[in-house]
Amino acid sequence: MRGRIHSAVATALLGLCLLALPSASPAASGKPARTLYGQAQAAEARLHKSTKLQRERAEWEKVVLAYRKVVARYPRSGYCDNSLLAVGNLYRAMAGRFQSEHYRSDAVAAYRMLVKEYPSSSLGDDALWAVVEIERDSGERPRLVRAGKSYLATFPRGKRASKVKTLMQQKAPATRVPAPPPPGLARVFDLRFWSGTSSTRVVLDLEARVKLNSDRVGSPERLWIDLLGTRLHPNLERRVFPVGDGLLERVRIAQNRPDRVRVVLDFKGAWEHSVFYLDSPPRLVIDVKGRPKPPATLADAAAGAPAPPAVPGPAASPPQSAARGGSAPAEAPTPPGAVAAALPPPSPSMPLPPPPAPPTANRAGSYSLARQLGLGARRIVIDPGHGGHDPGTIGRKGLQEKDLVLDVALRLQRLVHKELGAEVVMTRSTDVFVPLEERTAIANTKRADLFLSIHANGVKSSKARGIETYFLSFARSRHAESVAARENAISEGTLKDLQNLVKAITLNSKIDESRDFATSVQEAMVKGVRRTHNVQDRGVHTAPFYVLIGAEMPAVLAELAFVSNPETERRLRTSAYRDLLAESLFGGVKSYLESLNRTQTRKLTSSRDRSRVGGGSGSR
């Protein structure tokens, strides 16, 4: 699977070479290559000077992007090879600092691209040597041998040729990785958590899925999990992370036995928990939730009992990470959660939304708590898919899903803020990578009322087209399965396990709401786009998306269009069409909220008797 991602990254870089993206700033596009390269160098110098900046992944990604711009805008300039070498070096540094295998792969992709695209460059030797070093440090001999052969084939008389030959002949590769784990043990190399008042997510990054033993015990109340056959990263040994969010007192981790890492969550009012694996890369997720609030009575709702106000300001503490860069938790970097930018609440001069009214039945004919309370949405999370080293799907002419969905999401953000006066939280607002489990965690810890993940489709056939919307459940069709596998960056084989997981973990209590939200979004998208364009309505479907697992609010994933369709790709490049998509998405959000806050004065009991409204999900 990683292989596919790497080649996607290489293709992404290549795509950038061939075509300046429409989101590119017109001011910059006129600047000569030397100026752009100079700007990138200055940004890198700033980064290297400031340890504060160095703690932020986003700052590193920004510098990478600055260099990539040079290659994208001026693919024939003399600065492209220097830029690609810089990209490789930055990713390599990020791999060490953030302990992420994918950065190492991105570094290799950049180095290799330099050699492939700029074969006459004098920097090719440095680039392939860097690949040899990376593979040597991986400790895996076949990788070192492959890299060595590639170096010698390209530069048989290169300045490191004899060095490479010696390395390849050594039995045990010299390694600079400190204290490699004994063979057979998987490393546990990071612990991250996002803490909120009603839910907390703890994530352990590890080398491979391992067997678990766990139990929840009392006095004091705690959950312990043993990871069998594992070795803890030295930076994590015997660490204690104070959480103190009302659910957890703290999280402790230690090498409990020579082959066993134990993590203990000391509960403080936590009500339920779920533990599950996500893949590519493997990570163990522990979700902890608070006690559910007692449901309000229908009579209260009918009497127009006011909804409890959402907690103003961010309800969550920033995400924390342990092993990255070896810093203590108190000074831990604020990882990509820092990109979760929130717009300020609307100014007092804005018209207030209408007061809550008795709700209507949802599409399944029942009443959720939100509807009973006439609760509108006060905080909406917009989640543009992919970003950074993950371009998502790529069109034949080089349009990248990550750029398209970010642009549409930013347009939607402005609309929601301006028209609804709701607070918008973006899981990312720049070209950075945010792990899928973190996006959900942001939504939960911010106690968002709605979660909308925005994506675009890509399939082999260039003919497929249309709009479809998903909510979390098992995939019921081959197409839904392959969409979920692609969006989760896992193989379709791994998806089978995931189907079982979705069955096993507590089913999302917001499933009816999510179905309704998905239906509203799908209907509004189709209706909106059809005003000016012919578009296929592919309906509402279910699939097990990582990004929706554990969301505590109505959560949907919209596939705006098929980037793989050349005609659609052309359309998607225009600002007008992106506006249309954003407006149509906004229509979906609005119509869903209106269904919650409908101002018609229907008595709750009588509207309940009227039973079904609308026809449920199903594909149309």
Ligand SMILES: [Zn+2]
């Ligand atoms: Zn996507």
